[in-house]
Amino acid sequence: MSPALGHLAAGALMLASGCAWIPAGDPPAEFLEPPELKETLAEVTSRLQQWPEDHWWKQFNNPELNGLIETALKDNPGLKAAAARLREAEGLVKVEGARLLPFLEADASLTYERISQHGVFATLNPKVAGDKILLGIINPLSFRYEFDFWGKNRATLEAALGQAAAEEAEKAEVRLRLTAGIARAYFRGQAIRQQLTVVGTIVAIREQLRTLAETRFRLGLDNDQPVKVAVADYEAAFKRQVGLRDQLDVQRHLLARLAGQGPDQAAKLFLKPVAPPDRIPAPDHLSIGLLVHRPDLAAALYRAESAARLVKVAKTQFYPTIDLTAFVGFNALTLGKHADKLANLLFSGQSFSYGVAPGLRMPWFEGGRLRGELAAHRAEYDAAVELYNDTLLDAMREVADSLSAWHSTREMIESHRRLMASLGEDWRLAKVRLVTGLDDDREVLRRRQPVLEQEYALRALESDQLIAAVDLIEALGGGYHNPDIDKRPSRTAS
Numbered sequence: 022m023s024p025a026l027g028h029l030a031a032g033a034l035m036l037a038s039g040c041a042w043i044p045a046g047d048p049p050a051e052f053l054e055p056p057e058l059k060e061t062l063a064e065v066t067s068r069l070q071q072w073p074e075d076h077w078w079k080q081f082n083n084p085e086l087n088g089l090i091e092t093a094l095k096d097n098p099g100l101k102a103a104a105a106r107l108r109e110a111e112g113l114v115k116v117e118g119a120r121l122l123p124f125l126e127a128d129a130s131l132t133y134e135r136i137s138q139h140g141v142f143a144t145l146n147p148k149v150a151g152d153k154i155l156l157g158i159i160n161p162l163s164f165r166y167e168f169d170f171w172g173k174n175r176a177t178l179e180a181a182l183g184q185a186a187a188e189e190a191e192k193a194e195v196r197l198r199l200t201a202g203i204a205r206a207y208f209r210g211q212a213i214r215q216q217l218t219v220v221g222t223i224v225a226i227r228e229q230l231r232t233l234a235e236t237r238f239r240l241g242l243d244n245d246q247p248v249k250v251a252v253a254d255y256e257a258a259f260k261r262q263v264g265l266r267d268q269l270d271v272q273r274h275l276l277a278r279l280a281g282q283g284p285d286q287a288a289k290l291f292l293k294p295v296a297p298p299d300r301i302p303a304p305d306h307l308s309i310g311l312l313v314h315r316p317d318l319a320a321a322l323y324r325a326e327s328a329a330r331l332v333k334v335a336k337t338q339f340y341p342t343i344d345l346t347a348f349v350g351f352n353a354l355t356l357g358k359h360a361d362k363l364a365n366l367l368f369s370g371q372s373f374s375y376g377v378a379p380g381l382r383m384p385w386f387e388g389g390r391l392r393g394e395l396a397a398h399r400a401e402y403d404a405a406v407e408l409y410n411d412t413l414l415d416a417m418r419e420v421a422d423s424l425s426a427w428h429s430t431r432e433m434i435e436s437h438r439r440l441m442a443s444l445g446e447d448w449r450l451a452k453v454r455l456v457t458g459l460d461d462d463r464e465v466l467r468r469r470q471p472v473l474e475q476e477y478a479l480r481a482l483e484s485d486q487l488i489a490a491v492d493l494i495e496a497l498g499g500g501y502h503n504p505d506i507d508k509r510p511s512r513t514a515s
Contacts, residue, residue, distance in 0.1 A: 043339050044392055046399050050406035052325075053413055072314050075500035078204055081487075085290060086207050089280050090200050096281030097199055103192040110185035117181040120174040123166040132156040152356050157367045160350030167344040173337035176330045183327030190320035193501050197316060201495040203279050205488050207290075210272035212484030214291040217265045219477045224262050226466050226473070227255040233463055313506055314498035315416050321409035322506060328402035335395040341383040349375045416496065423493035430486035437479050444472045 074080075078090050094100065135153045136143055143150035169175055231251040237243040269291075277287035312318050352374050353366040366372055384391060 043336060044395065046396070049399070050403040050410075052406060053410040072502070073494045073497050073500045077494050077500050078200060081204075083207075085292065086204060089207060089276055089290075090203050092282065093199055093203055093280040094196070097279065098281060100192070100195055100199055103188075103195040107185070107188040107192050110181070110188040114178070114181045114185050117174075117178045120167070120177065121169060123164060126163050126165075127161045128163055129159045130157075132158075149356070154354055154356055155363050156352070156354045157363050158350065158352040159367065160348045162349045164347040165344065166346075167342065170343060171337040171340045173334055173340075176333040176337070180327045180330035180334065183323045183330065187320045187323035187327065190316045190323060190501075190503070193316035194320060197495060197499040197501065199279060201491050201499065203276060204491045206272050206275050206279065208484050208487040208491070210269060210276065211291050211487075212480045213265055213269045213272060215480040216477050217262065217269060219473050219480065220258065220262045220265055223470065223473050223477075224255070224258045226470060227251070227258045230463060230466055231255045311413070311416050311420070311498070313503055314501055316498065316501045316503075317412055318409070318416055319501075319503050319506055321405070321412045325402065325405035325409050328398065328405040332395070332398045332402050335391070335398040338391050338394065339384060341381050344380050345377070346380065347375070347377045419492070419496040423489060423496045426489035427486070427493050430482060430489050434479070434482050434486060437475065437482055441472065441475045441479065444475055 078086055133153065133155055136149055136151065138150040167174065231248070231254075234243065234247040234251040238245055238248050273287040273290055274284045276290065277284050280286065312322065351367050351372045353363060353369075353372045355363050355366060
């Protein structure tokens with residue numbers, strides 16, 4: 022380091038020592054400790070294994086679902102937009118990283134100018150008043166470098182790295198929400214498709230009952246009241262069938278949209294039924310592992326850490342900026358009437374020039390701007406920490422809700438199947454009574470309707486169980502894993 026630059030740095034350190042006007046600020050926000058889930062896990066711990074795998078949807082063994090999700094991962098616009106935001110953040114990392122390096126560039130200029138006859142230069146040099154001059158400058162090497170004594174540029178780079186990491190985690194979050202949304206819509210569509218088959222049978226039964234009522238009325242065995250009831254029941258069942266078809270179309274169109282395709286691409290879905298898995302992969306220690314496995318938590322933490330670095334950047338604005346500029350090149354000036362000699366002059370040894378300019382800038386008075394920026398970044402950090410805390414609490418609630426739903430739907434399905442077995446026995450006895458002549462066809466058809474209604478309800482319960490499984494997998498991060506994150510965040514800003 023040259024003596025001049027050494028004196029400049031020493032002076033800057035002396036000035037920086039007087040920067041006691043940086044406001045202390047309020048105590049920064051604190052990260053929440055992940056709460057335990059011992060009571061929540063107590064009833065379902067026998068079915069817990071490990072964290073979900075990345076391609077978790079394959080455990081449902083359904084080619085249609087696998088194909089939909091694979092298409093969506095390639096074509097969904099929202100996922101592509103998230104990837105574009107990640108590339109943008111990675112580009113900004115390169116921009117901020119460049120501040121730590123010296124800038125080398127070349128410049129050249131050619132200036133043609135007439136000297137005023139009444140200007141200062143003409144007054145001091147009357148012989149050239151009114152003349153035209155030509156100035157040529159060629160600097161093949163120009164150098165600029167800012168000394169990062171206070172860590173401002175490094176902190177800016179770390180903040181950009183944090184934002185890029187947050188965007189990467191948010192891309193994983195979009196992917197998780199997309200795949201889980203497709204799975205839920207597919208399972209709902211499967212249930213509606215199966216319910217539509219059941220309702221089709223109900224419509225056929227009610228049509229038979231209507232025909233029987235009309236026949237008995239024509240034969241004078243009954244009055245018209247049973248006919249009216251049978252017609253009303255048939256029309257209600259038909260309307261129900263039409264409504265289910267509309268719901269099925271809605272699910273198909275939604276799946277096509279999530280997959281990034283047009284509505285026609287989903288016209289022939291729901292050909293193969295889905296069976297719920299016996300086990301849902303889930304870990305034994307949820308509370309301390311969610312940060313590593315939940316992309317939304319990871320993104321919130323990265324943004325909080327990035328905000329912490331920006332607080333440091335705001336503090337360094339109170340300190341002096343020290344930089345160094347230098348150039349090496351040629352410059353020459355000649356009168357306009359000798360313009361043809363400029364090239365010879367410019368590239369002669371006597372036109373060689375160089376310069377070194379260390380610089381220092383100290384913010385003595387900024388009208389409160391620096392204090393305002395520091396206060397804004399501190400508030401941004403506090404908001405980022407509280408967003409992380411809010412996300413953590415939501416994550417724990419989602420895990421608890423999905424565990425409860427998974428457990429309760431299994432019990433409800435078991436109970437419902439026992440109910441169906443009982444109703445099925447009544448229907449079987451009605452068929453026996455029909456054979457023995459104790460009942461007619463109407464009683465058999467009426468006994469079958471409750472069985473079909475409960476089968477209709479069972480399809481919905483099975484769908485709820487599948488959706489509860491997806492909710493639990495999503496709540497556990499859907500296979501996301503980031504080993505670079507500590508289990509408990511600790512970085513704070515002041």
